[in-house]
Amino acid sequence: MNPSRNTLLLVCAALLAAGPAGADWDLRGFGTLAAVRSDEPRAAFKPDLLVTEGAEDGELDWGMYSNLGVQLSWRAQRWALTGQAVARRRGDADFEPDVDWLYLKWQPQDAVDLKLxxxxxxxxxxxxYRFVGYALPTIGPPAQAYVYSALTRFDGGQLGLQHDFGEVRLGVQASAGKTDADFGFMGFDYTIDVTDIRSLNATLEYRDLLLRAAHLEAHFHVFDTQGNLAFMQDAEFDALGARYDDGRWLVQGEWIDRKDLAEVYYLQLGRRFGAFQLTGTYTQADIRGFDLPDQRDVGGPALSLRYDLGSTFAIKAQWERVPTNAIWLWHSNDLMFYLQPAQDRDIYSVALDFLF
Amino acid sequence: MRMPASQSWIALLVGALLAAAPALAAERIAVIANPALEDTLSREEIARLFLGRNGSYRVYDLPDRSPLKARFYEKLLGKTLAQVNAERARLAFSGRGTPPEELISAKAVKSAVASDPRAIGYIDGREVDETVKVLLWLE
Incomplete structure (x- = not known):
């Protein structure tokens, strides 16, 4: 068991033992059971930069999108403590549990909160909420865009402010901290240290419309398995996003300019028909930083169908077309795979999402 | 004595309206608060509260199996319970909100609201009395 899981268990045990009468407890969770199939024989499809297993060669992969998350929160007056553990594929292990959230929140006023x-x-x-399948119309977020959002967590602080201008709500979040992670690429293993993370994002909400802008800067240091510095860079990205969801129509899109890796956008259009929701997605990426053939201007469409089974279960089916030159989405120990001309591959997925 | 045709029609119409009155009243849902609550809340603010951004209020809800709950969210947000739960999941699992506390019945919600000056809930419009005040009527 790693230190973060030990910490969570200790904190939870202490709270359960010492929580004052009248404080609020909240225990809830989410999960997804999903199978993914790819027809690429030379590499595994894996829409997460930090995993080294995926769907390959016509076989069903049950671990790529499957997960189980549990969240325990304690609230009293202006204070709250929240821990969320998620078991999911990490590296090459399925349902590997770890703590994704564990923070103390202080809310001196309704419009201000500080999380540490x-x-x-x-x-x-x-x-x-990318791992909460039930909250998404698709199976996972748009893969060819969110593969660049690989560092899913950090240790640090976050200040949130919000203000209402009539029916318009403005929210601002400033974050700072550091993180690290292990990952494999082209058959080699690396550790990435991310320090001096500074992030600012703002949202505007008006009824069914959400607009978002974000900026993030950080220092990246990548080490090989011997601890040698393999790569370092001052990374920076800007992102703009919009979402409209009136209960029948869903329109969502993001433009992401990640200076060191790629410029990406995706557009999503969804329509609900009773308990069914049909969503089409198109993603386009201009990959940077590699001088490989066919490696620029990659992208493809996806089509997803969701059916709400009651109020806490949903079943989904999804088809997406992913080119082999979307290099971050494929894992292969054969370097030639990355050097050969691009081919389009079809990825099929089915999933059961639930809340509890 | 026979009633003139026009009067017969009026009597029939009045009778039909009287028969339908309980059903019409049942369609009204009241968003209620403790009478001591002085805040004025807009429909948009109430919608945010019930989605889980409850700020300093204590918001009470009903279990998903309650027919009143499905009607309430259809009228307030134009969304099904599945859609509401998906929106709440986005907020709850990203640290931006906490879904309302579920009580077993509308009677329990009314009782809890009547005893807490910062509490908000919803009940069938016919159940409103002086122990609570109405923030919003949903027709």
Whole structure:
């Protein structure tokens, strides 16, 4: 068991033992059971930069989108403590549990809150609930865009402010901290240290419309398995997003300019028909930083169908077309795979999402 | 003595309206607060509260199996319970909100609101009395 899980268990045990009468407790969770199939024989499809297992060669992969999350919160007056553990694929292990959130929140006024601890990196519009399948119309977030949102959490602080101008709500979040992670690429293993993370994002909400702008800067240091510095960079990205959801129509899109990796946008159009929701997605990316053939201007469409089974279960089916030159989405130990001309591949997924 | 045709029609119409009155009243849902609450809340603010951004209020809800709950969210947000739960999941699992506390019945909600000056809930419009005040009528 790693130190973060020990910490969470200790904190939870202490709260359960010492929580004052009248304080609020909240225990809830989410989960997804999903199968993914790809027809690429030379590499595994894996829409997460930090995993090294994926769907390959016509076989069903049950671990890529499957997960189980549990959240325990304690609130008293202006204070709250929240821990969220998620078991999901990490590296090459399925349902590997770890603490994604563990923070103390102080809310001196309704419009101000300060969080300290482990938090999810507020990179893109749906970064902070990307693993909650039930909250999404699709199976996972748009893969060819969110593969660049790989560092899902950080240790540090976050200040949130909000103000209402009539029916318009303005929210601002400033975050700072650091994180690290292990990942594999082209058959080699690396550790990435991310320090001096500074992030600012703003949202405007008006009825069914949400607009978002974000900016993030950080220092990246990548080390090989011997601890040698393999790569370092001052990373920076800007993102703009919009979402309109009136209960029948869903229109969502994001433009992400990640200076060191890619410029990406996606557009999503969804329509509900009773308990069914049909969503089409198109993603386009201009990958940067590699001088490989066919590696620029990659993208493709996806089509997702969701059916709400009662109020806490949903089943989904999804097809997406992913080109092999979307290099971050494929894991192969064969370097030639990344050097060959691009081919489009079809990815099929089915999922059961639930809340509890 | 026979009633003139026009009067017969009026009597029939009045009778039909009287028969339908309880059903019409049942369609009204009241968003209620403790009478001591002095705040004025807009429909948009009430919608945010019930989605889980409850600020300093204590917001009470009903279980998903309650027919009143499905009607309430259809009228307030134009959304199904599945859609409401999806929106709440976005907020709850990203640290931006806490879903309302569920009580077992509308009677329990009314009782809880009547005893807490910062509490808000909803009940069938026919159940409103002097122990609570109405913030919003949903027709």
């Amino acid at each position: 601890g482990r938090l999810v990196m507020p990179e893109f519009m749906i970064s902070d």
